Amino acid sequence: xxxxxxxxxxxxxxxxxxxxxxxxxxxxxxxxxxxxxxxxxxxxxxxxxxxxxxxxxxxxxxxxxxxxxxxxxxxxxxxxxxxxxxxxxxxxxxxxxxxxxxxxxxxxxxxxxxx
Amino acid sequence: xxxxxxxxxxxxxxxxxxxxxxxxxxxxxxxxxxxxxxxxxxxxxxxxxxxxxxxxxxxxxxxxxxxxxxxxxxxxxxxxxxxxxxxxxxxxxxxxxxxxxxxxxxxxxxxxx
Numbered sequence: 001x002x003x004x005x006x007x008x009x010x011x012x013x014x015x016x017x018x019x020x021x022x023x024x025x026x027x028x029x030x031x032x033x034x035x036x037x038x039x040x041x042x043x044x045x046x047x048x049x050x051x052x053x054x055x056x057x058x059x060x061x062x063x064x065x066x067x068x069x070x071x072x073x074x075x076x077x078x079x080x081x082x083x084x085x086x087x088x089x090x091x092x093x094x095x096x097x098x099x100x101x102x103x104x105x106x107x108x109x110x111x112x113x114x115x
Numbered sequence: 116x117x118x119x120x121x122x123x124x125x126x127x128x129x130x131x132x133x134x135x136x137x138x139x140x141x142x143x144x145x146x147x148x149x150x151x152x153x154x155x156x157x158x159x160x161x162x163x164x165x166x167x168x169x170x171x172x173x174x175x176x177x178x179x180x181x182x183x184x185x186x187x188x189x190x191x192x193x194x195x196x197x198x199x200x201x202x203x204x205x206x207x208x209x210x211x212x213x214x215x216x217x218x219x220x221x222x223x224x225x226x227x228x
Contacts, residue, residue, distance in 0.1 A: 044158070046156045107156060
């Protein structure tokens with residue numbers, strides 16, 4: 001069965017640095033991948049989507065890469081701020097030519113940005 | 116727009132009790148889903164709907180029922196609560212089509228004793 005892995009250990013970085021979070025997967029060929037942010041006690045909030053034929057996507061200070069050969073996505077936050085502290089979830093979309101978009105979610109990586 | 120709303124925010128049930136978690140969205144989204152989130156596990160899909168009157172099972176459907184009589188509402192029913200159903204439940208909605216971001220509600224924290 002498909003497996004999706006995100007680093008379960010929290011990532012601690014200093015304000016102003018670039019945070020890089022990793023999402024690895026096996027036994028799957030997603031047509032796209034999504035990243036969500038989740039704050040404690042709240043629902044996930046969509047951040048970015050990248051399709052299998054795209055190498056990189058950017059939105060303001062966020063950048064996502066998608067390597068279908070390595071089966072890996074990297075999520076970068078540049079010039080990080082304490083307000084970026086949250087848990088970030090990776091979600092795989094189903095393979096192409098399938099029906100309803102049953103997303104497969106990772107467990108998330110907690111990011112802590114200290115002043 | 117209120118987005119996706121869920122009630123209640125917290126609930127404690129005794130084993131064997133039944134209850135309904137409410138979910139509503141005001142964005143005219145076709146698709147709605149229910150997920151549960153447990154420590155150390157990713158969000159897991161319980162049931163989903165691609166439109167009014169159409170529902171289907173997700174990854175972990177046992178012990179839960181859903182119905183979708185309107186576009187706006189998608190309640191989740193626990194038939195006979197078990198401690199294994201202690202979890203945080205999220206409702207989500209999205210526009211139809213294959214590649215769409217999901218909008219999540221604030222969640223319901225359920226404890227079954």
